[in-house]
Amino acid sequence: MSADTRTATSGAARSSQGARTATRLADGRELVYFDDALREGESPRPPHDLHDPRPLPDRFAPVDSAPFQGPRMRRDPLTGDWVPMATHRMNRTLLPPDDACPLCPRRPGADYTDGEVPDTAYDVVVFENRFPSLLSVPGEPTGPGSVVDATPAEVPGGLWLEAPAAGRCEVVCFSSDHDASLASLGPRRVRTIVDAWADRTTELGALPTTREVFVFENHGREIGVTLTHPHGQVYAYPYLTPRTERLLGQAAAHHEATGRSLLRDVLDAELADGRRVVLETEHWVAYVPFAARWPVEVHLAPRRDVLDLPGLTDDERDDFAVTYLRVLTALNRFFVAPDGGPVALPYIAGWSQAPARDHRRELGRLRLEVFSVLRGPGKLKYLAGSESGAGAWISDTTPERIAARLTEVLA
Amino acid sequence: MSADTRTATSGAARSSQGARTATRLADGRELVYFDDALREGESPRPPHDLHDPRPLPDRFAPVDSAPFQGPRMRRDPLTGDWVPMATHRMNRTLLPPDDACPLCPRRPGADYTDGEVPDTAYDVVVFENRFPSLLSVPGEPTGPGSVVDATPAEVPGGLWLEAPAAGRCEVVCFSSDHDASLASLGPRRVRTIVDAWADRTTELGALPTTREVFVFENHGREIGVTLTHPHGQVYAYPYLTPRTERLLGQAAAHHEATGRSLLRDVLDAELADGRRVVLETEHWVAYVPFAARWPVEVHLAPRRDVLDLPGLTDDERDDFAVTYLRVLTALNRFFVAPDGGPVALPYIAGWSQAPARDHRRELGRLRLEVFSVLRGPGKLKYLAGSESGAGAWISDTTPERIAARLTEVLA
Numbered sequence: 001m002s003a004d005t006r007t008a009t010s011g012a013a014r015s016s017q018g019a020r021t022a023t024r025l026a027d028g029r030e031l032v033y034f035d036d037a038l039r040e041g042e043s044p045r046p047p048h049d050l051h052d053p054r055p056l057p058d059r060f061a062p063v064d065s066a067p068f069q070g071p072r073m074r075r076d077p078l079t080g081d082w083v084p085m086a087t088h089r090m091n092r093t094l095l096p097p098d099d100a101c102p103l104c105p106r107r108p109g110a111d112y113t114d115g116e117v118p119d120t121a122y123d124v125v126v127f128e129n130r131f132p133s134l135l136s137v138p139g140e141p142t143g144p145g146s147v148v149d150a151t152p153a154e155v156p157g158g159l160w161l162e163a164p165a166a167g168r169c170e171v172v173c174f175s176s177d178h179d180a181s182l183a184s185l186g187p188r189r190v191r192t193i194v195d196a197w198a199d200r201t202t203e204l205g206a207l208p209t210t211r212e213v214f215v216f217e218n219h220g221r222e223i224g225v226t227l228t229h230p231h232g233q234v235y236a237y238p239y240l241t242p243r244t245e246r247l248l249g250q251a252a253a254h255h256e257a258t259g260r261s262l263l264r265d266v267l268d269a270e271l272a273d274g275r276r277v278v279l280e281t282e283h284w285v286a287y288v289p290f291a292a293r294w295p296v297e298v299h300l301a302p303r304r305d306v307l308d309l310p311g312l313t314d315d316e317r318d319d320f321a322v323t324y325l326r327v328l329t330a331l332n333r334f335f336v337a338p339d340g341g342p343v344a345l346p347y348i349a350g351w352s353q354a355p356a357r358d359h360r361r362e363l364g365r366l367r368l369e370v371f372s373v374l375r376g377p378g379k380l381k382y383l384a385g386s387e388s389g390a391g392a393w394i395s396d397t398t399p400e401r402i403a404a405r406l407t408e409v410l411a
Numbered sequence: 412m413s414a415d416t417r418t419a420t421s422g423a424a425r426s427s428q429g430a431r432t433a434t435r436l437a438d439g440r441e442l443v444y445f446d447d448a449l450r451e452g453e454s455p456r457p458p459h460d461l462h463d464p465r466p467l468p469d470r471f472a473p474v475d476s477a478p479f480q481g482p483r484m485r486r487d488p489l490t491g492d493w494v495p496m497a498t499h500r501m502n503r504t505l506l507p508p509d510d511a512c513p514l515c516p517r518r519p520g521a522d523y524t525d526g527e528v529p530d531t532a533y534d535v536v537v538f539e540n541r542f543p544s545l546l547s548v549p550g551e552p553t554g555p556g557s558v559v560d561a562t563p564a565e566v567p568g569g570l571w572l573e574a575p576a577a578g579r580c581e582v583v584c585f586s587s588d589h590d591a592s593l594a595s596l597g598p599r600r601v602r603t604i605v606d607a608w609a610d611r612t613t614e615l616g617a618l619p620t621t622r623e624v625f626v627f628e629n630h631g632r633e634i635g636v637t638l639t640h641p642h643g644q645v646y647a648y649p650y651l652t653p654r655t656e657r658l659l660g661q662a663a664a665h666h667e668a669t670g671r672s673l674l675r676d677v678l679d680a681e682l683a684d685g686r687r688v689v690l691e692t693e694h695w696v697a698y699v700p701f702a703a704r705w706p707v708e709v710h711l712a713p714r715r716d717v718l719d720l721p722g723l724t725d726d727e728r729d730d731f732a733v734t735y736l737r738v739l740t741a742l743n744r745f746f747v748a749p750d751g752g753p754v755a756l757p758y759i760a761g762w763s764q765a766p767a768r769d770h771r772r773e774l775g776r777l778r779l780e781v782f783s784v785l786r787g788p789g790k791l792k793y794l795a796g797s798e799s800g801a802g803a804w805i806s807d808t809t810p811e812r813i814a815a816r817l818t819e820v821l822a
């Protein structure tokens with residue numbers, strides 16, 4: 001089944017303009033190059049190097065004569081949440097030396113690469129994480145109808161449910177330039193990244209174990225990012241994440257009570273109110289949500305009802321690329337250092353989209369949430385007792401103040 | 412209504428053995444001293460100094476000729492969660508200078524105090540936070556029957572609900588010794604602290620706006636603690652916290668399906684399995700939960716079904732004091748620094764207890780959750796995309812490994 005065929009289920013046309021080239025790494029993991037679309041007069045690129053010369057063992061090979069064991073997950077009986085857990089065999093024993101970035105392209109002339117990318121250059125490349133928290137292992141019983149769907153009462157001894165943490169963790173490299181950042185890339189590249197995100201949403205959503213595809217970027221050392229090479233991630237979870245579960249629960253209650261879409265109504269209400277809208281373009285609206293939880297938070301939603309990334313049209317993708325870069329530029333102007341200089345904002349950006357498989361899928365609506373734990377230059381919001389212990393967020397600011405500052409610094 | 416009368420609703424006798432002395436600070440906030448019980452032969456203490464000489468204005472007085480405005484909270488339509496928000500007037504403009512710890516006792520001979528405690532010494536003292544996130548303001552409409560109970564469909568324009576962030580935030584000082592920590596105090600003091608926690612649960616639970624009382628301690632600079640004086644906090648929320656809401660939902664489903672108590676069944680199952688039980692005493696069980704989310708996590712539950720802190724008997728309180736100190740000592744031995752030295756573990760400790768007001772109160776059961784974001788010496792678990800964006804925790808270890816290490820280092 002091709003990506004284009006599946007995209008049709010999202011009800012929108014899609015025509016990625018760059019090239020897509022797929023291969024497999026030495027241990028069997030999938031790797032896909034996404035090239036920027038060529039501008040008029042540009043020459044076609046040479047074909048990508050597809051051969052990974054490393055002597056990696058098959059990743060499902062036995063370890064110390066014991067059968068390969070994938071990651072497992074357990075259901076917390078107190079909350080109903082599934083928690084994937086690293087197992088001993090899955091430990092990251094093979095981290096590269098500090099001077100070898102695994103996301104950089106192969107050095108020209110080197111006959112062996114420490115990194116994950118066989119080619120000496122790329123625009124955008126996606127590959128499966130070598131040390132994944134979620135992994136579908138051949139032969140392991142998973143997928144719909146498995147224990148993930150069961151209520152405890154349906155399973156003997158059902159207080160404690162355990163299952164393979166099946167799924168997929170992928171890395172999305174935004175540039176072969178180690179020192180770039182997404183905010184520094186031009187709209188043509190961001191457009192390619194959107195195409196890659198949409199492709200992975202479609203591909204990973206089609207895996208039989210996938211319930212939800214989450215596309216996100218962790219950016220900045222302050223939130224624990226250790227690989228500074230510009231990249232994001234894609235997780236295909238075998239369960240609905242707690243945030244999506246709650247959102248769909250709210251959306252279902254709203255639909256039941258009003259017959260309308262909660263996420264459509266929220267966007268319309270933000271537009272009608274206007275106090276927290278920071279940017280409107282032909283296809284997108286950027287706003288600080290009514291009940292923002294973080295010191296800096298902004299959501300980007302398409303004007304049209306779109307379920308997920310594959311559902312975006314070419315025009316919407318092009319417009320997003322320009323709009324998102326304006327928002328990221330503003331975020332890097334949000335705080336001013338004591339010496340008057342800029343403060344690169346650490347942030348988490350995550351796409352909330354309709355789940356791949358759920359009877360409430362049609363209640364979903366695409367939306368990018370961007371937020372930061374920075375509450376001032378050098379000052380972090382810590383998630384302490386109330387947030388981490390009781391799950392109760394408390395904000396030190398107001399959405400209107402965040403919106404006013406964003407409006408001030410938007411170019 | 413006295414504390415003892417109310418405690419009877421928890422179905423357990425209580426006889427705090429130390430003295431309790433209540434007063435008001437200059438701006439009207441409540442302050443309560445709790446003295447350790449005297450050992451045989453010890454002389455009674457002199458009466459506590461109750462007079463706060465600071466010229467603080469009434470805390471509900473108008474600011475710049477405008478009526479006092481308390482903190483507000485908004486309901487996130489995407490999750491249903493309430494989010495209290497600091498307002499401009501509530502900003503912490505009056506932080507003390509660095510050399511004046513506001514939790515230290517008054518310096519003997521000083522006729523004016525920078526700190527919050529009028530006396531020159533104390534065992535345990537509790538007072539209302541001067542800059543609270545939750546505050547009941549006289550005359551503001553709150554309490555049961557208010558918008559907090561409403562579903563959006565019941566309120567005109569109900570997509571966005573807003574209400575006073577009514578409630579109470581209190582500080583619990585564990586010792587007048589600025590350099591002590593809870594783990595360094597003896598069992599007699601910890602017993603007094605338990606009495607203080609129980610007293611505050613009763614008193615704050617009786618406030619008409621309170622739905623849930625959360626008793627917790629944030630410990631260590633790594634989680635953002637700025638005041639190093641040993642102290643914990645008590646929050647009285649005007650709503651159920653998201654964690655308690657989910658727990659009661661799970662408990663109600665379990666009760667519906669089995670007729671039994673979820674939290675009792677979880678404890679029994681942990682005891683029967685035994686692999687994660689790290690300590691058993693006459694009245695308490697310490698175990699790493701089946702689906703632990705944090706790099707270090709341990710729960711302490713009473714053997715007897717107890718709804719909340721006020722429901723603990725004297726014997727259970729005495730036993731807890733000794734047991735908790737053993738657990739905290741073990742936690743400080745959990746990691747070993749590269750030089751072989753100890754690693755003081757930053758931690759969050761929070762009491763999960765039955766809510767003060769909820770029709771499912773009887774499904775609650777007292778339990779202390781202690782966990783740490785430290786996953787190794789100098790290494791933090793960051794809550795990035797999966798956790799902060801999707802609410803999906805992923806563990807880098809297993810509960811059995813945590814339990815094995817705790818068992819190893821328990822004295």
